[in-house]
Amino acid sequence: MTEQTGAEIDPRTPVLVGAGQAVERLGDPAYAALGEADLAAQAVTAALADTGLAAADVAPMIDVVAAVRSFEKSSPAARSPLGRPDNMPRAVAARTGMDPRRAIEEVTGGQSPQHLVTEFAGAIAAGETDAVVLCGAEVMSTVRAALAGDGEKPDYSEQIDGQLEDRGFGIAGLTSLDEVRHGLIPPVTQYAVIENARRHRLGEDPARYARAMGELFAPFSRVAAANPFSAAPTAYTADELITVTEQNRIVAAPYPRRLVARDQVNQAAAVVLMSAGAATAAGIDRSRWVFLHGHADAREQPLMTRPDLSCGPAAAAAVRQALDMAGLRLDQISVLDLYSCFPVAVFNLTDALGLSPDDPRGLTVTGGLPFFGGPGNNYSMHAIAETVHRLRDAPGAFGLVAANGGVLSKHSVGIYSTTAAPWRDSWSAALQARLDARPSVPVCHYPDGPATLESFTVINPARDDRSAVVIGRLTADGSRFIATVDAGDTAMFDLLTGDDDPIGTGIFARSSTSHNTATLDEATMAERHPLPRTGFRDGYEDLLVTRNGRVLEIVINRPQARNAMRPQTNAELDEVFDAYFADPELWVAILTGAGDKAFSAGNDLAAGMGSIAVPANGFAGLTSRRDLPKPVIAAVNGFALGGGLEAALACHLVVADEDASFGLPEVKVGLAAAAGGLVRLPRAIPAALARDMILTGRRIDATAALQAGLISRIAPSGTVLELAREVAQEILAAAPTSVRASITAMARADAEPDTVAAVRAGLSVLDTVLVSADTREGMTAFLEKRPPHWTGN
Template sequence: MIPDLSGLAPNTPVVVGVGQSSERLDDAGYRRMSAVELAAAAALDALADTAVDTATVASAIDTVAGVRQFEISTPGAPALLGRSDNYPRSVDQRVGADPGRAVLEVVGGQSPQHLLNEMAATIVRGDARAALVFGSEAISTTRALAKAEDRPDFTEQVGGQLEDRGWGLEGLMSMHQASHGLTDALGQYALFENARRARLGQSREEYAAGMGALFAPFTDVAAKNPHASAPVRRSAEELVTVTETNRMIADPYPRYVVARDKVNQGAAVLVMSVRTARRLGVPEERWVFLHGYADLRERDLMERSDLSRSPAAVMAAEYALEAAGITAGQLATIDLYSCFPIAVSNVADGLDLAADDPRGLTLTGGLPFFGGAGNNYSMHAIAETVQHARTAPGSYGLVGANGGSLSKYSVGVYSTTPTAWRADNSAALQAQIDAWEAPEEARRADGWASVETYTVKYDRGGVRTGVVIGRLEADDRRFIALVHQGDEEMLGLLSDGKPIGRRVFVRSFGFGNRVTTSQERMDTILARREPVLRDDYEYVTVRRDGHLLEVTINRPEARNSLHPMANEELDEVFDAYFADPELWVAILTGAGDKSFSAGNDLKYSASGKPMWVPKNGFAGLTSRRNMTKPVIAAVNGFAMGGGCEIALACHLTVADETARFALSEVKVGLAAGAGGLVRLPRAVPRKIATEMILTGRQVTADEALGLGLVNRVVPAGTALAGARALAAEIQEGSPTSVRVSLQVMAETEGIADTADAVEHPSSALESLMVSQDAIEGMTAFAQKRRPEWKNR
């Protein structure tokens, strides 16, 4: 029966062409195609799929939208064989199109379906007539030929208009997560997977068998797909049995059940208005309609109440089906994004689909077997779905496209059955998701806790890294922690025992949270350092002169900039200073006459080596609380960026005439996050502070004095001497009074009302009045002699 298409609105969107391309390294006709060439080949197939002259169809395209390749999906990622400066334009030139608009989508496997949803809505609004969406990867070729003498050069400079939407990585991975080993999707999905196993109450063996049973049918589909990168049938047992070739990557994943990124594949979809399709003469039997769709985003990793599920993905699928007016049971075809087993089982659980559903849960063979770990996998799924819909007119097919770490989910329901366009309700659904209750996170976790989920990652040499997400016993806050390298007892618990729900002990450090089996073991493997000065610092020098401590940053060759090791030493020194009752005043300066400190060591930061800052902040000062003994900055030369932030964190500053102050972070694409953005507006007039922060301009010593940024300006080369003189003046007074004064100032700093601040009850003042120094001070005054302070 031929459907009646006469009543369709002219701006109804309809998919009219799909195409795929691929090549494998061992193909007889292997052509070493670039990502652009693969996408163009798929796009030309999509144009031909309309059954209309390709040049005629190409001339009607007014919008092209490209899915990002992996090499342009991460800041700083290299393009080993070169790349196009405008990927969508490179492709449209090859197919003979000249669209007015070119789009490069954000990162994520949801991109193909999301773009199709968006382009269809754009056509409905009348802002486009025909849109070509496409994506591709040439990862296999790039890795194989990167070091070849005759390697191809895929560099293209085409220029032209481009709506580059950026990476879109916000919320997918935080710096805090990265510092705990979660820099990849693999580790995060493993956490979800183990949480799901715990929820189901399954043993490791039972859960592994389930993953194998889920993916074994996928290999059957891949084996028959000419575009599959690994067309090999494997049994359920073979998929999950750990062997030399199927090594464990991250518990519970052996290599065979994770997405395959070594692919050379491209896919494209052409969508246009009914009016345009009729004008071009596209046969109506080629038309496929989008009956339901949705685009939703899950809460960020640490904000999810249940780490074993992604309810947003299920909600998206349910809504798309509801919009289409069908149930999951009425679908003829299903393709669920399958980078890892839980990406499939999460939605299958929600829609009540069994692993052995006779319809299958993939049309391509899935990401571990068909391939396509890049963002464009689901474009292939859409192409297969459209082709199947045409072979069974009136049937329905669902594509579920997942992005991030069970983060972003886009769904489309397709059929040849004509339908009017339905605006989706994603915005209202997203508002519901955003309002879900989220657990509170403890960035710095200390104390007894329980394991909520975990994984153990394995490198190629077999070295294990344990990652735990847990809940603190004291307040149920959630935290992430690493197992200390070499802690075999904790690694054994995670690898062989039953860790979820197990009581463990966590402690925070500047380099992150660490977790182990008990407090006693934590004290053994990461013993607390004693707050005492030592003689063998590598990056600082210390000099003790009676009650005065002089600390010198000793990296003049690096303008006294600080890297993690120097920060740790300064943190240790100031721990000792504040703990030692015989040290009353500290001076911090920089070695040489060029620089107090140039701040963060940017060369070290750019080296790729691990970065961290002590819990007490940059130089052990910028985040330190309870600084109840004075620290004087003796600024000689430049105090730039973090160096200026160090000076701001000190109680007093003495600068020589050569001193220059600046929060220069904006000059290198950073921000003054070590306190400068907070302290400078509190130290100088706000407009001056804003100007300094936004321009990075330098302030001279005299200007800094006028602004109240420094206390004294002294002749060139005498900053340390000037600081010593100021320290001597402080030491004339009672160290107890100095300490209490700083404490009360800190306690009342946040009290806006002056009278309330004056009346603030402080135990420090109570203690002062009965201190030996108070008695000594009054007695000495009465006896007309110099007091002998005891600091108690």
Template structure:
């Protein structure tokens, strides 16, 4: 068939990684890991001087520079994308540093597919990396490195993009980290499912046990050990509770040294560069949306914006769930996967599998860049199965941002997609009333117990008799209440709430 010359195609993907216990470990910096991945992507395209043809490099932020005032322990380049460019012999006209969030890699692919289709961009390289494991390893030995670089040059820094992700109501009561907020989502789902702690832990284990088998065969995975559902569900010393209901092996593994890159251009440019057509993979459809803040969601066990994005991407691509052959669903925590499966009717044990990498807890949660690895592996798998269709779902924030891509080697003209109408619908959804003045009993909607500090701390989300939502915490100087939460499941009970200092709402006990 005749394909429009401006149709965007992915022509190269690359990954780089190192484990601190592996032979040849070199303690590479994030820029070095990213450059190694970029070189691998150029080589993967199987053509000539592609580096010199790159006119845009868009980079993902490392975790250590993902917040205001952040200071990388070993320093960093002042222009990360151009630091990578210098290492691969590229001199792009435009360098970009993307906003924070795991949706970033897929969002960039969606963005530059449109830029290439419109003729605005010729060749785009998307790249990212993390060296969190190396930083912790060296710091633990009292060693340091100097990874600072004064590169200068043009840079479009898009900022952090964290506005509106989390409100003070949750953060002020102790739910301010991803693990504690996702724990609230997870226990809300457990409440919806009507399961006790033990049976739900096993359900999470059954979801993630197949992921460990995929990671076992992935040379870039940070953990290649295979675990059973029971292994993952059972709390032990090495598999300690982090925030109820998550044992350590159920959460994203941030100790990773990994880089990944994706190279994209048009059909016309791919031919000019001499890229063989068996390297080409097409983006059939996509979507990018932003969810309401957690307290503005009617049901904390769900993120309907995420599943709406998946449905919209499938609509653009003209496919159904049954037509998709390969999946990679973002898996920072079980709820991120359950959320998609529950709404779409996708079985957690679907024989097609739900990850191509092994997932964030086992392959590695390479900061904001995990899905760049998912896209890279997806491209390789689709090349090995000509005509198959693959879906990548990328999540950022607190189930806050979701970007989707549908891919295939089967040639198809690019169909531009606009997520603004869908976003307008999401923005118009009704939000629950928040009442932080209520005193007395309130039905527990969800909760978590954070075990990270010197003593466990509880956070409770409840509904007042009038139906308003209220956020509360256990008293910092009273371990009896959190002890009761540990001993007796708070779900299905009524929390007794009282005012505390600084506008806080405290849980003084439980009834029912």
């Protein structure tokens, strides 16, 4: 490519004209315990001045300020123990003389700095703005030190007036309920699972693989040691990185502490983007302009559904597309920064792109996240800033920044040069469509049976509180699952921490309400987790259970919580329904709630994240149960809300008190009716009404529920249980074999969309009833003009 003059460049072309960084280290003479906004302001001031003009002259030109989301706001569980500004972009703007029209806080993820550059370069090209500042900061080191100290704690709280476009977390698909249930949430454990899977794919033993990780990262540490903005500028040899000591313990196998991202940092970075026309008008020297030649964004499949746990192909696909857009080959790139939170994040690209881990160009411009520092989501802003300065020192050279978010999940790539290039709109939608069309692996949430170990990690293996997470594939169907290992299962820990590769070993899995467990074999599982005996207990913590002849009555006994169901309630209901369906002497069950206020108000939100622990058979032991062979009647007294309505919908019949009301209010508290409400309600009542209730949280009363077909009968106030008992007696007056066969036939028909096919399939019900003793008894009693005496046979 040939150099173009400013006059030849389209004035709408986006150019990066300033880049700045800031760092504050504990113990440094100038350490001032700055908050996030103050440290970010230092980086922004440096970036404004990096344009070659006075920062105070550039600041008034800035129309948009976008902030990378800090770790203190990166998930629903995140907290700010020392407070924070409620509008970070405007807090930074107020400190630096900017008064932007638009302020933005970006979604979570390490891809966000490069994604923001790409997004706002496009906005500049489209004429939506002329000058943008992108910034981010982390002060995790200061917060940790302040909380650990005995002195007065700083307060970084700040209220800032003005518009803010908060884009939310943007972490959907980056984790799952299974990962939460089994502790596979910290990035170090997630990446360790991928790293161990890669080691197995390559056929490396643990010692040899550790050596490869050390040799990959030792050059990174040398770059960090020479970088004045590093959080801890220290060079290490490969031996020092992989030798396990008290200071370099294994945190999650195979990672010693020095090989993982350093998040206890105080670092900030910022860049300034302008249109070529605005930069020219401002008098910014052409030698400071850096152009975006190629770019791409891509998203990987969720970890548990990836065909190969050892890699994430979307990352390399994004790099290739960015190179194609720039019209370049990888060997034409002079400056590289590959996101390096963990070794496998780098290996994932070197493997796919044919890069040598010891490429003479180097794979980092900063020193990488374990050594330079991992300032939350903002690391790649530092990489972009370093790349800008290197390219200015080598006009015409090209640099590539590959940013990564999540668990090799979200990728943004940019290719930069001082050589002029026109703006090119994104090609990423077509790339993502191709990536989304790839096959995926089915996930089993409640595994039971023989399996094969696919990957694993052991957390803190040298400590008494060690734990392990394993990923397995069920022998029966190849579905993938997560499980944990009992703390006292020495044999399983010996397998996972031994010198031999445990991946590919046969294991055994079993599910429970709270989590899945893996052992070496079925005999060990039977010893450590014997299957509970199916039957009724003398008493329950959350239920009242009584037998009245052939009828089982189950009362959710938590009136103080409007009979909301906590994990204990769900587990007990699951156990009781197992016993009911197994007991040949019980023919009908009634489910109701204690008191007159509520059948059930649904999930007990007071249980927090623990409320996600439900049995394999679902909420109330019913909503995911495939086979309900005997009748269950829901007697709704008062509210049937959320999971309460979902439990009622899973029953065969619903009768209600005239004061009852029904609703799915999940959307009003940021949830969704995922325990069957989204599926069963539109099947039970007119679709328009179902959508209204689901999308607005609207409640309907008993009369409306009867008209809609949600319930079959209404009882006078306070008498619904008596009505349910009457209905139960009506069912008992019918042949139990016919009732059960009818239930089975209706369930099969519900799964068959073609009516005629369903009718024909339904004829098989006669195969059951015609050979039953009950059918013979029913016909005989009819002819003899006497009541039948049913046996259920």
